[in-house]
Amino acid sequence: MRLVGPSLPGLISWGVVSGIALVKSGLTVTQALGMTWVVFSGTAQLAALPLIASGASYLMIAFTIALTNLRFLVYSASISRDLRRLRSPLRALLGYLTTDNGLAIYQMSDPANRRRQRVAFIMGCNTPVWVGWQIGSMVGIGLATVLPGSDELSYLGLLAVLAIVVQMTQTRIAFWTVAVAGVIAVIGTNWSMGLGMIAAITAGIVVALGLERWARERLMSSGRGMQ
Numbered sequence: 001m002r003l004v005g006p007s008l009p010g011l012i013s014w015g016v017v018s019g020i021a022l023v024k025s026g027l028t029v030t031q032a033l034g035m036t037w038v039v040f041s042g043t044a045q046l047a048a049l050p051l052i053a054s055g056a057s058y059l060m061i062a063f064t065i066a067l068t069n070l071r072f073l074v075y076s077a078s079i080s081r082d083l084r085r086l087r088s089p090l091r092a093l094l095g096y097l098t099t100d101n102g103l104a105i106y107q108m109s110d111p112a113n114r115r116r117q118r119v120a121f122i123m124g125c126n127t128p129v130w131v132g133w134q135i136g137s138m139v140g141i142g143l144a145t146v147l148p149g150s151d152e153l154s155y156l157g158l159l160a161v162l163a164i165v166v167q168m169t170q171t172r173i174a175f176w177t178v179a180v181a182g183v184i185a186v187i188g189t190n191w192s193m194g195l196g197m198i199a200a201i202t203a204g205i206v207v208a209l210g211l212e213r214w215a216r217e218r219l220m221s222s223g224r225g226m227q
Contacts, residue, residue, distance in 0.1 A: 001124050001125075001127075001128050003105050003125075004101065004102060004105055004124075004125055004128045004129060005128070007101050007129075008128060008129070008132045011101075011129060011132050011133060011136065012132045012133070012135060012136035012139075013136065014042055014133075014136065015036075015042065015132065015133045015134070015135065015136020015137040015139070015140060016136045016137070016139050016140035016143070017140060018036070018042050018045050018046060018136075018137055018140060019032065019036065019136065019137040019138060019139060019140020019141040019142075019143070019144065020140040020141070020143055020144040020147065021045075021046065021049055021140075022035060022036065022045065022049065022137075022140070022141060022144070023140075023141055023144030023145065024144055025049040025050075025052055025053045026052065026053055027052070029141060029145065032137075032141045032144075033138070033141060036133075036134065036137035036138070036141070037134070039065075040096060040097070040099075040130065040133065041065075041068070041069060042133070043068050043069070044065045044068050044069055047064050047065060047068045047197060048061050048064060048065055051064060063198075064197065064198060067198060067201045067202065068201060070201075070205060071100075072095075072098065075098055075103050076095065076098075078103075078107065079098075079103070079106070079107070079122070082118045082122075083118065083122075086119070090119070094119070094122055094123070094126075097122075097123070097126040097127060097129075097130055098122070098126055099126050099129045099130075101129065102122075102125035102126035102128075102129045103122075103125070103126070105125045106121055106122050106125040106126075109121055172211070173208060173211045173212060173215065174208075176207060176211060177204045177207050177208040177211070178204070180203050180204060180207045181200040181201065181203055181204030181207070182200070184196070184199050184200040184203045185197060185200035188200065
């Protein structure tokens, strides 16, 4: 929990902005609260809001959210050895709580201690993130009911997302993934039905997988060369 602490101010700020966006996009306070409790993903929320506001179909909204959360399949595979023997309800709870920064800290912990106290470790890494997000979101939802409608606040969401994304682009693979996805997102800004965003997400996934495979093959070939 101590290691997660430094990331919480930015996360809470992002939650505030997301909470404001939920209400300003046309959701009622009850709907906004339900979404922030059930859809524990700021990325998914911000991806779905423009589609909800534009009246997109439920199928398109669900498909977009599924694409934005494909990374959690990779996350699940990376920690499956630690959690697969747990009971299904507990695994479901831990899956719901899993976050990008919480999982990163969990995986950097000592493997021996992690195996002995895996549930405590993953709860300690992710529960503070859940609490911080819910606090920020509920504050944002409350503020949205008293703030006048204005586009001048929209840049806050971009700053909050950038503060989190920049921390995750320290590797070459992450950098080029973000760069390619960003360029395609800009090119597809005016594409209908949110197709620009879908194309950007798909391109980012393809680039990440391709670069990871290239790095793995390069490492294997260099190992064979040394032999």
